[in-house]
Amino acid sequence: MTFKHFIKTITFIEILKGMALTLRRMFSRAVTIQYPDERRKIAPGFRGQHALSKRGGKAKCVGCGLCATICPSQCISITREKGQVTKYQIELLRCIYCGFCVEACPYGAISLTGNYEYSAYNKQDLMMTKEKLLSNWDKYMPGTKGEEYYKKFWRPMSEDFGTPPGQAMYGGKR
Amino acid sequence: MIKMQEPEKIFETRELNVNMGPQHPATHGVLRVVLDLDGETIVRLTPYVGYLHRGIEKLGENLSYFQALPLTDRMDYVSAMSNNIGYCVAVEKLYGIEAPPRAKFIRTIVGELSRISNHLLWLATHALDIGAMTVFLYCFREREWILELFEMICGARLTVTYPRVGGVRNDISQEFIDHLVKFLAEFPSRILEYETLIDQNRIWLKRTVGIGVISAEEAINWGMTGPTLRGSGIPYDIRKFMPYDAYDQVEFEVPIGTAGDTYDRYRCRMLELRQSVKIIRQCLEKLPAGPVMADAPKFVLPPKDKMLIITHPVNEIAYFIDEKACKGCGMCLRACPAKAITGEKKKPHKIDQSLCLQCATCFVTCKFKALKIIPGGKGQPEEKLVELSAQPVADEFKKAQEALVAHFDFIKKGPKVPEGEVYVATEVPKGELGFYFVSDGTHKPYRMRVRSPSFIHAGCLERLCKGHLVADVIANIGTIDIVLGECDR
Ligand code: SF4
Ligand code: SF4
Ligand code: SF4
Numbered sequence: 318m319t320f321k322h323f324i325k326t327i328t329f330i331e332i333l334k335g336m337a338l339t340l341r342r343m344f345s346r347a348v349t350i351q352y353p354d355e356r357r358k359i360a361p362g363f364r365g366q367h368a369l370s371k372r373g374g375k376a377k378c379v380g381c382g383l384c385a386t387i388c389p390s391q392c393i394s395i396t397r398e399k400g401q402v403t404k405y406q407i408e409l410l411r412c413i414y415c416g417f418c419v420e421a422c423p424y425g426a427i428s429l430t431g432n433y434e435y436s437a438y439n440k441q442d443l444m445m446t447k448e449k450l451l452s453n454w455d456k457y458m459p460g461t462k463g464e465e466y467y468k469k470f471w472r473p474m475s476e477d478f479g480t481p482p483g484q485a486m487y488g489g490k491r
Numbered sequence: 492m493i494k495m496q497e498p499e500k501i502f503e504t505r506e507l508n509v510n511m512g513p514q515h516p517a518t519h520g521v522l523r524v525v526l527d528l529d530g531e532t533i534v535r536l537t538p539y540v541g542y543l544h545r546g547i548e549k550l551g552e553n554l555s556y557f558q559a560l561p562l563t564d565r566m567d568y569v570s571a572m573s574n575n576i577g578y579c580v581a582v583e584k585l586y587g588i589e590a591p592p593r594a595k596f597i598r599t600i601v602g603e604l605s606r607i608s609n610h611l612l613w614l615a616t617h618a619l620d621i622g623a624m625t626v627f628l629y630c631f632r633e634r635e636w637i638l639e640l641f642e643m644i645c646g647a648r649l650t651v652t653y654p655r656v657g658g659v660r661n662d663i664s665q666e667f668i669d670h671l672v673k674f675l676a677e678f679p680s681r682i683l684e685y686e687t688l689i690d691q692n693r694i695w696l697k698r699t700v701g702i703g704v705i706s707a708e709e710a711i712n713w714g715m716t717g718p719t720l721r722g723s724g725i726p727y728d729i730r731k732f733m734p735y736d737a738y739d740q741v742e743f744e745v746p747i748g749t750a751g752d753t754y755d756r757y758r759c760r761m762l763e764l765r766q767s768v769k770i771i772r773q774c775l776e777k778l779p780a781g782p783v784m785a786d787a788p789k790f791v792l793p794p795k796d797k798m799l800i801i802t803h804p805v806n807e808i809a810y811f812i813d814e815k816a817c818k819g820c821g822m823c824l825r826a827c828p829a830k831a832i833t834g835e836k837k838k839p840h841k842i843d844q845s846l847c848l849q850c851a852t853c854f855v856t857c858k859f860k861a862l863k864i865i866p867g868g869k870g871q872p873e874e875k876l877v878e879l880s881a882q883p884v885a886d887e888f889k890k891a892q893e894a895l896v897a898h899f900d901f902i903k904k905g906p907k908v909p910e911g912e913v914y915v916a917t918e919v920p921k922g923e924l925g926f927y928f929v930s931d932g933t934h935k936p937y938r939m940r941v942r943s944p945s946f947i948h949a950g951c952l953e954r955l956c957k958g959h960l961v962a963d964v965i966a967n968i969g970t971i972d973i974v975l976g977e978c979d980r
């Protein structure tokens with residue numbers, strides 16, 4: 318054992334260094350969030366509970382069933398009667414929030430909203446019906462929010478296959 | 492005379508059989524190990540896996556290549572992004588397509604971010620298992636940062652499903668780059684913090700130095716990969732040896748250990764954190780402009796804006812069967828979800844406009860070009876539709892129709908894949924993740940097989956633990972960095 322090593326051992330220098338660090342951290346701002354009193358800001362395009370979009374107050378969904386076809390967990394079921402989509406149900410308990418339904422829908426009729434707080438006491442509350450999904454649109458995509466969502470997160474678009482102006486680059490836009 | 496019995500005969504000792512897990516907090520999921528103990532020393536250790544088995548490989552065989560992507564998130568949920576990338580690179584090779592350079596760089600960036608977040612979680616839990624609570628909290632602070640970055644690009648924090656076969660889902664935003672630059676500037680000092688806490692800490696050293704020693708030769712023989720192998724001094728890294736994505740365009744070192752013990756593997760991962768920062772920085776600087784999806788119309792979803800002239804004014808459009816062209820094959824009748832089409836075999840079919848949903852399914856189904864999309868035809872009488880259908884179709888509208896057909900075909904049938912088989916390995920944070928596909932020429936894999944590093948590392952556990960004390964099992968499970976979701980699949 319060298320002298321240096323001996324000094325290190327008896328002075329607990331490395332432990333003291335660690336404690337100095339934790340002590341310093343005690344006076345910095347806390348990074349924790351006091352949920353549910355505080356909530357963190359959800360990024361745009363968050364993949365939470367679904368919404369069926371509307372145009373002119375009417376549902377855009379035509380009931381083509383592409384979303385149900387692509388859904389990896391097969392949790393969308395659609396019933397059509399007399400030229401109407403009468404039932405559009407998403408089983409949230411099975412949904413994995415992959416967002417493929419949004420990508421599959423050619424009509425831009427379904428979207429994922431920023432709502433992630435929908436725990437419930439029974440299964441029925443977690444079956445999203447057409448009415449609930451349509452009201453989600455008004456609730457979570459008010460004004461132009463829905464439009465912006467589709468502009469940014471309804472992919473792929475032609476610009477993904479080309480070089481759009483203003484593409485994000487290191488050190489500022491192109 | 493009393494005959495004395497031999498003392499050994501009276502006090503017979505037996506090995507103690509101890510069950511650890513599957514609900515043990517230090518087994519990183521649901522690993523169950525059965526220990527045979529001689530006092531405190533481990534004589535035998537048997538890992539039992541499979542508690543988290545969801546049949547991902549079999550599920551993958553029943554989904555198209557596009558659909559199976561989210562399954563890979565759920566294997567190693569700690570580094571979902573790397574798993575996605577591994578899957579996409581493998582399927583791309585099967586398809587024979589390549590992602591464009593920008594997508595490759597983005598993937599490399601997010602892949603390395605996922606490596607950092609994986610190593611942070613590993614360090615956090617490893618340290619917590621050994622008894623260092625503070626490191627755990629500090630690591631989670633930075634991990635949260637990375638998860639927020641993920642949320643910024645794809646809207647999900649953990650199960651990201653961000654890369655796509657042929658590129659990535661969406662381009663990154665300027666906001667993301669700015670945040671990432673901030674993170675890169677700050678993160679190296681945070682690594683120093685973790686090291687201040689444990690690097691020289693005598694408890695940490697006592698618990699890790701000389702524990703779970705494995706020589707280079709043995710590590711290879713056991714099939715170890717990733718930092719677990721590199722701790723023994725083998726500089727084997729797929730990013731260097733078989734570069735994929737943009738790894739051949741960045742410079743980085745592969746940190747290796749010498750002693751092959753738990754401490755060296757810890758050092759390797761700490762140095763890898765720094766290398767990842769270096770890789771991301773280079774990728775950002777070199778990030779080229781350009782497309783993020785491959786120009787391979789058969790294998791990727793067609794651009795949505797091309798169909799907008801049909802799909803957006805959907806309420807004004809009518810679908811109409813041209814009586815002269817209709818062969819009466821009945822394909823559209825069977826495909827129509829609203830049962831709006833009637834007709835007899837070999838006779839022209841008819842759409843009941845009051846039942847039609849305007850969903851375009853019949854249009855993409857008809858092979859004889861008998862179905863017509865008529866803009867502004869909704870609610871018009873039959874004669875008017877006949878008249879409108881005779882009018883020539885604008886070029887733009889034709890292109891939209893083609894895109895619509897391609898879109899429906901992609902979703903309903905999925906891209907047909909050339910026959911053959913591929914094995915593609917990528918370097919995920921835990922080691923070598925390999926995807927093996929056998930394709931029989933359909934849109935689903937005939938066989939999908941995943942070579943997961945966690946499974947192989949779990950197998951080495953007995954070799955690492957034998958002869959050590961019970962408490963070292965925890966350190967050894969930590970050091971091989973397993974996640975049972977990936978191990979059991
Ligand atoms: S949401 Fe879109 S894809 Fe799903 S049935 Fe409606 S229109 Fe079709
Ligand atoms: S998000 Fe994914 S799992 Fe959920 S409904 Fe849509 S396609 Fe299905
Ligand atoms: S557009 Fe859809 S609902 Fe209408 S006839 Fe064609 S398949 Fe049936």
Ligand code: SF4
Nearest residue numbers: 817818820821823857
């Ligand atoms: S698929 Fe085309 S040809 Fe066949 S019945 Fe329908 S419209 Fe006529």
